[in-house]
Amino acid sequence: MHVVLADLDKRGLKKAAEEIPGSLAVRTDVASMGQVQALASKAYARFGAVHLLCNNAGIAEHGPLWELPLSRWRRVLAVNLWGAIHGCLAFVPRMLAQGQAAHVVNTASMAGLVTPPSAGAYSVSKHGVVALSEALVQDLATRGARIGVSVLCPGWVQTRIARSTKGADAVMRSLVAHGLPPEMVAEQTLRAVRDDRFYILTHPAMARAVQRRTEDILAGRAPPLALFRRRARSQAG
Ligand SMILES: NC(=O)c1ccc[n+]([C@@H]2O[C@H](COP(=O)([O-])OP(=O)(O)OC[C@H]3O[C@@H](n4cnc5c(N)ncnc54)[C@H](O)[C@@H]3O)[C@@H](O)[C@H]2O)c1
Structure with missing residues (x-):
């Protein structure tokens, strides 16, 4: 495949492009529709077609949602959710016009299927990416x-x-440090593209959380930690 790389980080982009001979690197802020349109124009001008689109850029935050500054709320949604929307709006019409088989991969997170505490803006953005993908495939x-x-x-x-x-x-840093190697996730993703699988769950042990969330919704229960806190409060009271 020919590869087009897009990232906000100029140095990282240059380094990645050097590792992939023949690739096209385009500095892009995915929060800007204009810049993502320009990226699409450059990709089509250079290679004439796009067969695999990965909307992957993302940033995160940690802490109670009311303590996150409004500007950061807006930035998390602009990059994670609007970034994926911009990618779909800029590329999908051109991919349709190509008339060839193609595939779109949107990166959400387990936080798009369940809602962990202390990551409100991130979870809102990732649930949005799951909904965007579910709407797009239909x-x-x-x-x-x-x-x-x-x-x-x-x-x-x-x-x-x-x-x-x-x-x-420190807890989040340690969870990331002990996470899956990115190469494994890339392999799982490539396999899913080849098999045309829609949901890609990289951590099978976490799938139980999705099942529990569905059960909680049907039973009218709040997510488990909130439930735990309510219990702790009522016992204390
Ligand atoms: N690492 C994890 O544990 C984890 C878990 C679930 C989901 N994800 C998701 O995976 C995706 C990739 O993240 P990662 O873990 O590789 O993190 P990362 O920080 O290593 O990579 C994210 C990349 O996005 C780029 N980026 C940030 N803002 C941008 C913008 N406005 N425009 C263009 N590029 C921008 C960064 O420069 C960086 O190169 C994200 O969507 C993230 O939410 C990561």
Whole structure:
């Protein structure tokens, strides 16, 4: 495959591009529709077609949601959710016009399927990415398009995410440090694209949490930690 790389980090982008001969690197802020449109134009001008689109850029935060500054709330949603929306809006019409088989991978998170505490803005953005992907796959199927969709929902992965996480504590750093190697997640993703699998759950042990959330919804229960806190409060009272 020919590879087009897009990232906000100029140095990281240059380094990655050097490792992939023939690749096209385009500095892009995915929060900007104009910049993602420009990225699509450059990708099509250079290679004439796009067969695999990965909307992957993301940032995180940690702490009670009311303590996160409004500007950071907006930035998390702008990068994680609007970034994926911009990617779909800029690329999918061109991929449809190509008329060839293609695939879109949107990176969400386990935090897009369940809602952990202390990551409100992140969870809102990732639930949005799951909904975006679920809507996209149905709209494409309705059109009879030959474009598949997958939504990547990893648990912890050993990347640099803690560095860009506002309020990251030692616990989060350690969870990331003990996460899956990124190469394994990449392999799982490639296999899912080849098999046209929609949900990509990288950590099978976490799948139980999805089942429990569904049971909680049907039973009208709040997520477990909130329930635990309520119990602790009522026992204290
Ligand atoms: N690492 C994990 O444990 C984990 C778990 C679940 C989901 N994810 C998701 O995986 C995706 C990749 O993150 P990662 O873990 O590799 O983290 P990372 O910080 O190593 O990589 C994220 C990349 O996104 C880039 N980026 C940030 N803001 C951008 C913007 N506005 N425009 C363009 N590029 C931007 C960064 O420069 C960086 O290269 C994210 O969507 C993240 O939410 C990560």
